[in-house]
Amino acid sequence: MNNVGISKKLEQTARLLEFCEGPSPLTDELTRAAERVLLLEIPLEFFASAASDERVGAELDEALGFWFRDFFPDVVWALRETVATGTSALFERVARAVESGVVELARVRTLDMRAVGFLRDAFGVRDLESLKRACEAGALSRSREFSSETELDILDDIYFLNALDKDGVRDGKTSKRESAADVFASESFGSEFVRFASFDEPALPLDDPNLIFSANAEALADFIVSELRNPTKKRDVAATAKAFVSEFVSKERIDAAREQALGVVGKIRRFFVPRDNPTNARLRWEKEERRRAREARRRESRDGAQGGSNGERSENWDGAVAPDARIEAVGPLGRSTDAVARLDFLIETDDPKTAFERIKNAVFVKETLAEDARFLAVSLRQEAFELPFNGRPTPETRLFFYAATEFVWGARKLYLSSTPTHWDALRKRAEERGWRLTSLGLYSGARRLGSRTERRIYEKLGLPEIPVELREGRVENDWLEAGAPELLTTADLRGDLHSHSNFTDGTGSLEEMVAEARRLGLDYLAATDHTKNVVSVGGMNDAEFARYWDYIDELNGVLRREGIDFRVLKGAEVDILDDGSLDLKDETLARADWVVASLHFGLDQSPERLRRRYEGAFRNPFVDAIGHPTERIIGVKAPMEVDVDFLVESAARFGKLLELNSQPRRLDLPVDALIAAKRAGVPVVISTDAHSPTHLAYLRFGVEQARRAGLTRADVANARAFAELTELRAELRRQSERGKN
Numbered sequence: 001m002n003n004v005g006i007s008k009k010l011e012q013t014a015r016l017l018e019f020c021e022g023p024s025p026l027t028d029e030l031t032r033a034a035e036r037v038l039l040l041e042i043p044l045e046f047f048a049s050a051a052s053d054e055r056v057g058a059e060l061d062e063a064l065g066f067w068f069r070d071f072f073p074d075v076v077w078a079l080r081e082t083v084a085t086g087t088s089a090l091f092e093r094v095a096r097a098v099e100s101g102v103v104e105l106a107r108v109r110t111l112d113m114r115a116v117g118f119l120r121d122a123f124g125v126r127d128l129e130s131l132k133r134a135c136e137a138g139a140l141s142r143s144r145e146f147s148s149e150t151e152l153d154i155l156d157d158i159y160f161l162n163a164l165d166k167d168g169v170r171d172g173k174t175s176k177r178e179s180a181a182d183v184f185a186s187e188s189f190g191s192e193f194v195r196f197a198s199f200d201e202p203a204l205p206l207d208d209p210n211l212i213f214s215a216n217a218e219a220l221a222d223f224i225v226s227e228l229r230n231p232t233k234k235r236d237v238a239a240t241a242k243a244f245v246s247e248f249v250s251k252e253r254i255d256a257a258r259e260q261a262l263g264v265v266g267k268i269r270r271f272f273v274p275r276d277n278p279t280n281a282r283l284r285w286e287k288e289e290r291r292r293a294r295e296a297r298r299r300e301s302r303d304g305a306q307g308g309s310n311g312e313r314s315e316n317w318d319g320a321v322a323p324d325a326r327i328e329a330v331g332p333l334g335r336s337t338d339a340v341a342r343l344d345f346l347i348e349t350d351d352p353k354t355a356f357e358r359i360k361n362a363v364f365v366k367e368t369l370a371e372d373a374r375f376l377a378v379s380l381r382q383e384a385f386e387l388p389f390n391g392r393p394t395p396e397t398r399l400f401f402y403a404a405t406e407f408v409w410g411a412r413k414l415y416l417s418s419t420p421t422h423w424d425a426l427r428k429r430a431e432e433r434g435w436r437l438t439s440l441g442l443y444s445g446a447r448r449l450g451s452r453t454e455r456r457i458y459e460k461l462g463l464p465e466i467p468v469e470l471r472e473g474r475v476e477n478d479w480l481e482a483g484a485p486e487l488l489t490t491a492d493l494r495g496d497l498h499s500h501s502n503f504t505d506g507t508g509s510l511e512e513m514v515a516e517a518r519r520l521g522l523d524y525l526a527a528t529d530h531t532k533n534v535v536s537v538g539g540m541n542d543a544e545f546a547r548y549w550d551y552i553d554e555l556n557g558v559l560r561r562e563g564i565d566f567r568v569l570k571g572a573e574v575d576i577l578d579d580g581s582l583d584l585k586d587e588t589l590a591r592a593d594w595v596v597a598s599l600h601f602g603l604d605q606s607p608e609r610l611r612r613r614y615e616g617a618f619r620n621p622f623v624d625a626i627g628h629p630t631e632r633i634i635g636v637k638a639p640m641e642v643d644v645d646f647l648v649e650s651a652a653r654f655g656k657l658l659e660l661n662s663q664p665r666r667l668d669l670p671v672d673a674l675i676a677a678k679r680a681g682v683p684v685v686i687s688t689d690a691h692s693p694t695h696l697a698y699l700r701f702g703v704e705q706a707r708r709a710g711l712t713r714a715d716v717a718n719a720r721a722f723a724e725l726t727e728l729r730a731e732l733r734r735q736s737e738r739g740k741n
């Protein structure tokens with residue numbers, strides 16, 4: 001029996017038990033277990049065939065002990081019996097006590113058992129089929145025992161159960177993987193086990209090479225979504241993917257703008273580009289288009305058809321996701337987590353079987369790992385991909401697809417996008433109101449209060465819709481207490497305060513950088529090239545910085561004369577030397593508009609030494625911000641051994657800003673540090689550290705990370721216009737004077 005069958009059995013057990021003995025903690029737990037089974041990403045029948053085998057039996061106990069460690073032993077035991085034999089003693093006991101049709105009807109969540117009795121007496125309803133006929137005829141709502149809304153809910157339930165039964169409950173093979181014995185024998189089983197089992201963050205350290213950092217994951221996700229909507233006919237994945245990802249990188253820019261800008265500042269025009277809301281920018285299915293397609297389909301079916309139930313799809317469409325259906329990233333990817341080991345997608349469909357068949361045929365799929373009525377796991381043809389930001393998927397990269405019908409979309413999405421901590425808090429809230437929140441909806445007894453949209457469920461629970469990035473069990477409460485403010489968006493950022501040009505290791509000229517910054521809608525850009533300590537990139541000495549800044553003065557002069565409201569800040573990314581002094585003289589720094597101080601060498605030093613070096617930078621009156629403060633490189637290098645609290649406290653004391661570096665591999669500060677900064681009132685500056693004009697678009701990766709920490713406009717220094725930023729810095733300098741004493 002596969003996961004769906006097992007889940008169904010547990011659910012029936014719960015409902016029948018409720019019928020016979022009334023609701024109890026045990027019925028709740030059985031229901032919860034039924035839901036958990038549906039979400040398991042490893043087919044339980046791996047264990048079933050050999051459950052009598054002692055060794056594998058022990059594996060089964062261990063597996064259930066892991067996934068169901070928070071359940072009553074009675075429930076785990078009933079589950080174990082069901083996995084091994086297809087039924088349990090508990091089920092047999094309660095099923096004997098009722099008529100056979102009732103066993104079926106017990107699965108309809110919208111009905112309680114009193115209602116089942118009523119329906120039997122009043123309408124002769126004995127099974128799902130007769131109930132369906134009665135609802136479709138409108139008999140229930142006419143009786144005035146049921147509202148027409150409830151009647152529709154019951155129908156929804158039945159359609160859903162039918163879809164589930166049609167595809168899910170045939171027993172037998174649901175996976176092309178090895179037999180259970182092979183799986184257990186393989187060495188990688190341990191780690192895979194944990195990976196499959198946790199639907200949350202991968203249990204991998206952030207420097208694990210198997211992780212894909214979020215910018216690459218987004219590019220990959222964009223490609224997958226486009227393939228599922230409109231599969232390419234050619235089978236050359238490498239070429240397709242390559243073309244796609246190079247477009248992903250460049251889609252933020254207009255080449256004409258750069259050509260015009262080459263050396264001819266006077267010709268720079270102001271380009272207006274609609275700024276992206278980061279949450280909309282993620283995966284580009286257009287809501288509006290979807291709505292139109294849906295309407296067109298409705299019209300068609302109304303006009304033409306006698307309607308075969310699965311009919312009406314345009315003939316040449318062979319994508320896995322219908323033009324009018326949703327596909328959205330869920331899980332860690334949906335929350336823009338720093339790095340992910342797998343990509344999860346929720347697909348709207350009432351025909352998961354066909355959708356999954358088509359996914360399995362997609363060009364990017366290597367093999368099917370596991371499959372169920374509402375879940376499909378595949379591995380990626382990773383060798384074919386080169387990701388835009390220097391990276392490849394690894395052999396460990398998994399793609400998980402979940403299916404949901406329209407009427408449970410909101411509940412499924414909420415469940416799959418929350419961490420367990422966030423979900424448990426919502427469940428508790430529901431319980432306090434005497435309700436039950438499940439991955440299929442919010443229920444009061446048998447009445448469904450909400451399932452179609454996330455907003456509706458939050459609303460019923462007395463909450464505003466919590467942005468998906470906050471569903472991590474970290475700062476939701478802070479955010480709610482603050483009155484649910486708008487989180488930061490890319491459009492809020494007015495300038496970029498860390499960039500490199502071809503004066504050192506950037507590939508673009510200052511003019512190109514300015515043109516691109518303007519095209520993205522920014523008002524100022526700090527040119528912060530390297531100092532001489534970074535020899536390999538031609539870092540500049542004091543005299544060279546004087547010439548660099550003269551050039552910038554000239555550039556600003558031209559911009560002014562052209563009537564262009566844009567400002568280039570005379571900046572530096574000054575190295576913090578071994579003794580904590582800086583790589584430029586104070587007399588030199590005094591002329592700068594903006595100074596970022598960073599470590600580039602000796603990153604493996606002891607915490608005490610690193611701390612002394614940073615202290616030197618904090619005490620220098622000309623330093624404005626600390627660049628890439630923890631020096632982590634995702635997938636490569638763990639953060640330095642520097643204490644985040646020390647950084648935040650020193651920044652507060654000396655009036656400095658802390659940088660959130662938006663380079664996709666850095667995203668440094670990490671989320672926890674951003675939260676600490678916000679709580680200490682230390683403003684953050686979100687910078688790209690751009691080494692080419694295209695990098696200036698990376699601001700949005702920084703913004704995604706900032707949203708996870710709950711940052712708003714007020715928390716971010718460069719979400720201010722230039723004049724306000726100047727004011728903020730003056731205030732911070734005064735603070736710095738006080739801090740030194």
Ligand SMILES: [Zn+2]
Nearest residue numbers: 573598627628
């Ligand atoms: Zn740097």
Ligand SMILES: [Zn+2]
Nearest residue numbers: 498500573689
């Ligand atoms: Zn830099």
